[in-house]
Amino acid sequence: GPRVVIIGAGIVGCALADELTARGWTGVTVLERGPLFVTGGSSSHAPGLVFQTNPSRTMARMARYTVEKYLELECFRQVGSLEVATTPARLAELHRRFGFGQSWGIPSAVLDPAATATLFPLLDSDRVLGGLHVPGDGLASAVAACEAQARRATARGARFIADAEVVEIRSAGGKVAGVRTVDETYPCDIVVSCAGFWGPRIGELAGVTIPLLPMAHQYVRTDGVGAHDDLPILRHQDRDLYFRAHGEAVGIGSYLHEPMPVELADLPGGEHPSMMPFTPDTFSESWDAAVDLLPALGPKRIVDGFNGVFSFTADGFPLLGEARELSGFWTAEAIWVTHSAGAARAVAEWMVTGRSSLDLHECDLNRFDPAQLAPAYVFERAIRSFAEVYDIVHPLDPPSVRNLRVSPFHARQTELGAVFGEAAATGWERPLWYAANPPPPAPRARDEWSSRHWSPIAETEARITRERVAMYDMTPLTRLEVTGPVSFLQELTSGDVDRKVGGVVYTTLLDPAGGIRSDITVARLAENRFQVGANGPLDLDWLLRRAPAGVEIRDVTGGTCGIGLWGPRARDVVAPLTDIDVSPGAFRYFQCREGHLGTVPVTMLRLSYVGELGWEIYARADHGLRLWDTLWAAGQEHGVIAAGRAAFTSLRLEKGYRAWGIDMTSEDDLYQAGLATGPAPDRRLTCLVLADAGAVPMGREPVYADGAPVGHVTSAAFGHTIGAPIAYAWLPAALTVPGTELEIGYFDRRLSATVATEPLFDPEHQRLRS
Ligand code: FAD
Known part of the structure; x- marks a missing residue:
């Protein structure tokens, strides 16, 4: 294998050295600025709580592997975890989290108050409405995990070198050539920065932006309160607190205080640069909230505490992968102890084989738009991630930095009462629906959760797209x-x-x-x-x-804009405006033409993501407003409306069009995803229709057959043309026969669903071809 230098012997650097050497890459050198293995980084003093449940399948599976590996290495105590609810909203959220566990293969159970107190006797069960118990969770001993993994790596030929601070990254011809410490030079082919929250500084040496923010977070230990080492780890998300036992004492971590961003220059010197001095004033509210939940703490005191530093990113995901600016420069940063072994395995696979078996698109270092790399953006979003770390977050909740990217139609959309959401991956604002459109005469009742950031107007917009014509903003594509x-x-x-x-x-x-x-x-x-x-x-x-x-x-993308003009009257709108022959024989489905639409030079693609006649019409951004106004004016006599994302998703699911990153990823092949016919796959992306018209899943919910979890939902929406909610789900092939009866777990309910033949709407594609 190539010569690899890993910067940092924290839990991530050690795990990566182990995973790389296990794959036969033995030329691995780990350089650590501090001593081994209490290096002074975040891992040295991490209390090591591992909660595996996560809305992200990738993060949950990284955590699951971490647990399995550290159990095998005997540096994990599987005491289980308990998350308690003190509000009805949190109890509902715990049911939702139970669903994530079912979807991703992490068994758990929702308990009543008495059962939570049995598990965790220090709890005041009168304060608690219920709890989520995950028996597989527990405590990792981070330093022991560093040592155990380093030992295996060393046995396979890796070197770990202490007191070796990297001060320079050398390159030649756009490729990594080596690193230099104060004392020595290490020629190499690949550098992996596992420097934790020091990542941005290593990035500077390489000329690569590492968009993370170091932040401090408070952790204390109490006097003995009658705790013991078998107590489960505990979370009290309603007050942003977590707890673990240290023998008879309790450790309390808090996200309740104001976010504390840290400048690397302000870190304390000495042996523990990641431990800032404790600030008791900012902990008092946390202490009161802790006593409220665990009354036994009342008369006790804090024996020691510190403000520990670790990494936050704008979207809460790690930074994994190879920089494009400098070939051979990789990062594995912003990773918790919880995900350390799983993230290291994924990166090692990627380095050695060119791909990871886990879908990493949420974690890829190169996932950002340039604006999302701006320090001001990273700062504001990371601060918000800290404050929201335990909040109940709806998938459509708006982000803290708005209007990062807007289309040239924004002013017109605002005039039409557009309610905007953010396309999270790319930072674009896009209309969800337009208040100017009338709600349907008899809006359907819908459950509270799926009604958030949604409007019955979506039904109007979907219907008018099928019956007349609508304009969709395609600029964010x-x-x-x-x-x-x-x-x-x-x-x-x-x-x-x-x-x-x-x-x-x-x-x-x-x-x-x-x-x-x-x-x-x-x-x-x-x-x-x-x-x-x-x-x-x-x-x-x-x-x-x-x-x-x-x-x-x-x-x-940013220099252009686009409108999807879709619906049976789309041709009537564009024909009088353009020098392009749009007659059915001259401009067919899956063709493109360049020409003019009014005064606007356009590229027209005859495509439709909603399954109707029409075009994606692209123009330069400076022509965008004129394009919108031209189509809008010409469309009036045909009853044109502007329509948003809510209608779009409904229409696309009726047509069975897959969304990459949601319905399918690099873990799926063309046959499984239903994009090609061929060999019989083991599992399939499958269309389900729900029986209860009033509940609409949001994605990631578990699917059950005969009471057992068998798969998960990817996308879902109410199909207004077919009159029922639609959910796409990954299922074992044997369960994908149309007519198969299944259930979807939705909070504490089970929704009946039936496998359907897809697409549900216009299977002959007559509308597209008209
Ligand atoms: P680190 O452990 O910081 O390792 C990075 C290493 O790089 C350091 O040893 C550093 O010395 C070295 N380094 C930096 N620059 C250089 C250089 N130029 N040359 C050579 N070496 C360099 N996570 C959980 O999963 N569960 C928890 O309960 C939990 N609780 C936490 C509580 C607190 C108070 C804190 C602060 C963090 C907590 N975390 C928890 C987060 C977790 O500790 C970190 O995310 C994790 O330890 C990061 O590991 P790492 O290997 O990436 O970074």
Whole structure:
């Protein structure tokens, strides 16, 4: 294998050395600025609570592997965890978290107050409405895990060197060549920064932005209160607290205090640079809240406390992968003890084989738009992540930094009463629905959770799209302009993109094992010029890394804009406006043309993500307002409306169109995802129709067959044309026969669902082709 230098011997650096050497890469050197293995980093004093349950399947599975591995290495005590609810909203949230556990294979149970007190006798059960018990959770001994993994790595040839602070990263020809410490130089092919919250400083040495914010968080230990080492770890999310036993004493961690961002220059010197002095004033509210839950603490005192530093990112996910700016420079940062072994395994697989078996798109270092790398953005979002770490977060809750990216239609959308949401991955604002559209005469009742950030107006917008015509803002869709020979895209995609000029192909980017890295549309605008409709920055990254000389790739998203004009009257709207022949024979489905629409130079793609006649119409951003106004004016006599994301998702699910990153990822192949027919797959993305019209899942809920969890929901929405909620779900192939009766876990309910033949709407695609 190549020569690898890992910077940092915290729990992540040690886990990575173990995972790399286990895969036969023995030329691994771990350089640590402090001593081994109480290095002074975050791992040295982490209390080590491991709660595996997470809305993200990837994070949950990283945690699960961490537990399995540390159990085997005998540095994990599986005492179980308890999360308590003191409000009805939290109790409902615990049921939702139980569902995540069912979906991702982490058994748990929701307990009544008496049962919580049996598990954790120090609890005042009168204060508690219930609890979530996860028997597989527990306590990792972080330093012991460092030692155990380092020992195995050393036995396989790795070196761990203390007092070796990296002060320079050397490169040659855009590639890593080595690192230098104060004393020595280490030539190498690959550097992995596992420097924890020091990551940004290592990034500076490499010329790579590492978007994380070091923050302090308070942890104390009490006098003995009659605790014991077998007590489960405990969370009291309603007051932002967590607890563990230290023998007879209790340790209390708090996120209740104001966020405390830390400048690296202000870290204390000495042996524990990640331990800032304790600030008792900011802990008093936490103490009162702790006593309220655990009355036995009342007469006791805090024996010691500190403000410990660790990493926060804008979206709460780690930073994994190889920087594009400097080949051979990797990061594995912003990782908790909880996910340490799982993240290290994923990165090691990726380094050694070119792919991770776990979908890492949420964690990829290259996932950000440039604005999302701005220090001001990282600061504000990380502060909010800290404050919200235990909050009940709805998937559509708006972020703290708004209007990061807006389309040129924004002013018009606002005039129409648009309610905006953020496309989280890319930071674009996009309308969810428009208040200017009337609600339906008899809106359907819908459960409270799925009614948040939703409006019955979505039904109006969906219906008018099917009956007349609607304008959808497609600006947030990533657009790449690729110039060069067709062979480049032909080799990278699963389909045949070598069509005549004017052809459009829907296809996928596959990883070395056939996993779906993205789904894209490729429009051939000229012999050597293509417009690629993609899913985000990771697609740009994927193509740039593989582009040979002579191929040029530009992200034109921000400089352009687009409107999806869809519905049976779409042709009537555009025909009088354009010099392009839009007659059915001249401009067919999956074709593209360039021309004008009024005064606006446009590229029209005859595609529809909602299953109707129509076009994606793209223009330069400076022409955008004019494009909107032109279509809007011409559309009036055809009853045009503007429609938002809520209607869009409903229509796309009626047509069975998959959303990459939600319905399918690199863990799935084309056959499993239903994008190609071929060999019989073991599991399939499957369409379910729900019986209860009043409950609409949001995604990630478990699916049950005969009472046992068998899969999970990806996307769901009410299908207004078919008159029932639709859910797509991953299921074992044997359960995907149409008519199969299943249940979806939704909070404390089980919703009946039936496997349906897809697509539910217009299976012959007559509308698209009209
Ligand atoms: P670190 O352990 O910080 O290791 C990074 C290493 O890099 C350090 O040893 C450092 O010395 C070294 N380094 C830095 N710069 C250089 C350089 N230039 N050259 C050489 N070496 C360098 N997580 C949980 O999962 N559960 C918990 O209960 C929990 N509780 C926490 C409580 C507190 C108070 C704190 C502060 C954190 C807690 N965490 C918890 C978070 C967890 O501790 C960290 O996320 C985790 O330890 C990070 O591990 P790491 O290996 O990435 O970083």
